[in-house]
Amino acid sequence: MTEKMTADVVVVGSGAGGSTVAGELAARGLTVIVLEAGPQKFSPLGTHVRNVYSSEAELAKVGDVIYGEMLVNPSHEPDAFEAAPNWKVSHATGGMFALWMGNCPMPDDSELPDFMPRADWQPYFDRADSLMHIDPQGGGSGAMFEVLLDRTRRALGARPAGREIRPMPVAARRVNGVFKICAADDMLYRDAEPPNTLTVLPDLIAVEVLTEGRKAVGVRAKGREDGGEVVVSAGAVVVSGGTVGSPKLLKASKLEHRPALGAYIHEHACIGSRVTLKPDIRDLIRDDEPVYSIWVPASGEKPWQNQLCRFTLSSDGNRLAPGIREVDTSDIFTFVKIDARPENSLNLSDTETDPFGLPQASPSYAHSRDDAERIGLAMAEHFQIAAEVGEVNAGWTPSLYAAGGSTHFMGSCRWGAQDDGASVVDRDGAVWGADGLFVADNSVIGTPNSGNPTFMTVAQSLRTVDRVVSA
Ligand SMILES: Cc1cc2nc3c(=O)[nH]c(=O)nc-3n(C[C@H](O)[C@H](O)[C@H](O)COP(=O)(O)OP(=O)(O)OC[C@H]3O[C@@H](n4cnc5c(N)ncnc54)[C@H](O)[C@@H]3O)c2cc1C
Structure with a gap:
């Protein structure tokens, strides 16, 4: 028997895009039903795993839960994508937004689509900033942090105005003295009781x-x-x-929009390394040194982002030199912009289905010659930072993550200025050729970038809300 329900708006997925849209629509008085394929793992619904295991002692547990339990192959396919083996997702309330690290770099002008300049974004950036509780100084403070900041600046020299090296803005705050990372619960409920206009239904896979x-x-x-x-x-x-x-859902619904649907996928190539900090920096480390994150913003001239941080999720005592503690080391990440090209595509099957009953997907994905050149230049900067703050003479190993490793694949339902076959949605996320149908998540971001994308996804989802309400 089929159960029937009605709402003003139905939202598929409770991650960054879905929770933003649903929470904002409900706050404006519309009735909203959210369908989420995965179960509710934590309480309150959609909250961040770190908010559940919040003590310092439980930090290692957070990494185990994220990598050991929550990140899975899309649709729980038994095999990983061959061309992008690190491409994982989370099928649970909050999606990957319940696992993220909260880094919210402000996009550079060069990361915005040319048909939507900054003035078109600013109101949505401002609103996202406030809803996500972004702390511009969230990256850190203290003597050691200041020295790291200084050395990073010394290593890389001057950056363009507005793109100076600084603490990473982080979407987190203290609630009753406890550190709380922004997640789907914030976007859905805004520190209030769930409104009776909003219903989130876990364990329901949207199939059409x-x-x-x-x-x-x-x-x-x-x-x-x-x-x-x-x-x-x-x-x-x-x-x-x-x-x-x-x-997948658009394809299953025969709303295909060939050739753009699934095409032009992009992430940022991710270079990662860990260094043991130089002795004079180690001398400044306090016993309770908190995690920190320094941001080297991307710019048009240098389309890659560097980040110097203590990434607790990659802690691995086995990699430490004798006598060196985790806090004596620093992680360096570099995200490099990759061109959006039609041949980089999430291919969706006409005949085979996945464990969710949706079209099976398999990506074709490779770096172009231009991408490789950019990765090489970015790698050089990555080394300059490592050499300035760390003991590279004792040996140092950078690695290029397997595709998907950024956790930021984007572009499979990309935006465009017109319905010219190279985009799936318009500037507001409305699907070309359909009425009352929208996409709001990372898949919409069609312009290649180097910065973590969730802030932009939330801002864009707020733009979509305005269009839904005005339609
Ligand atoms: C460890 C980690 C760290 C990260 N750190 C950062 C960071 O510091 N900064 C940053 O910007 N980003 C970060 N990210 C990435 C960030 O989490 C994503 O950018 C963001 O969550 C993407 O939002 P989304 O709405 O596109 O998808 P998601 O948040 O993944 O949500 C999609 C949801 O849709 C559901 N769904 C899918 N298909 C169906 C269906 N057919 N029916 C019903 N439900 C369905 C899924 O189950 C899922 O819950 C990180 C990610 C990870 C894993």
């Missing part, structure tokens, strides 16, 4: 967007455990299944 002519009128879903069918009728549908989930 229902249409009448060109108008989206609802979503058909099936229970993850029991296969029971649920149909939600709504005046508008927002698909926020992430860069793999959203194009």
Whole structure:
């Protein structure tokens, strides 16, 4: 038997895009139903795993939960993507937004689409900044941090105005004295009791967007455990299944938008390394030295972002030299912009289905010659930072992560200025050729970038809300 429900808007997915859209629409008085393929793992619904295991002693547990339990192959396929073996997702309430690190670099002008300049973004950036509780000084403070900041500046020299080296803005705050990373619970409920206009239904896989002519009128879903069918009728549908989930659902619904659907996928190539800090810096480390994060912003001239931080999730005592503690080391990450090209594509099968019953996906993904050149230049800067702050003479090993390692794949339902076959949605996230159908998540970001994308996804999702409300 089919269970029938109605709402003003049905949202598919409860991650960064979905929770932003649903929370904002509910706050404006619309009735909203969110369908989430995964279970509710933590309470409150959608909260960050670090907010559950919040003490310093539980830090290692957070890494175990994220990498050992939460990050899985898309749709729980048994095999990883061959061309992007590190491409993982989270199928649980909050999606990957319940696992993220909260880094929120402000995008450079060169990372914005040319048909949407900064003035078109600023109101949404401001709103995202406030809803996400972004702390511009969240990257750190203290004597050791100041020295690291200084040395990073010395290593790399002057940067363009507005793109100076500084603490990384972080979406986190203290609530009742406890550090709280922004996650889906903040976006859905805004520190208040869940509004009765908002219903989040875990364990329901959306399998089809229902249409009448060109108008989206609802979503058909099936229970993850029991296969029971649920149909939600709504005046508008927002698909926020992430860069793999959203194009799958559009394809399953025969809303294909060839050739753009699934094409032009991009992430930033990710270079990572760890250095033992120089002795004079180690002398400044306090016993309770908190985690820190220094941001070297990307710019048009240098389209890569460097970050010097203590990335607790990659802690590995086995890699430490004798007598060196975790806090004596620093991680360096460099995200390098990769061109968006149609041949880098998430290919969606016409015939084979995945464990969710949606079209099977397999990416084609490779770096171009230009990408490789850029990675080489960025690698040189990465080394300059390592050599300035760390003991590289004792040996130092950088690595280029396998594709997907950034956790930031984007672009499979990319935005565009016109319906010219190279985009799936318009500037507001409205699907070309359909009425009442929107996409709001990382899949929409069609312009290559070097900075962590979630801040932009939240800002763009707020733009989509304005369009849904005005439609
Ligand atoms: C360890 C880690 C650290 C990170 N750190 C940062 C950081 O510091 N800064 C940053 O900007 N980003 C970071 N990210 C990336 C960030 O988490 C993502 O950019 C963001 O969550 C993407 O939002 P989204 O809405 O596109 O997808 P998600 O947040 O992944 O949400 C998609 C949701 O849709 C659901 N779904 C999919 N298909 C269906 C369907 N058919 N029916 C129902 N539900 C469906 C999924 O189960 C999932 O819950 C990090 C990620 C990880 C894993």
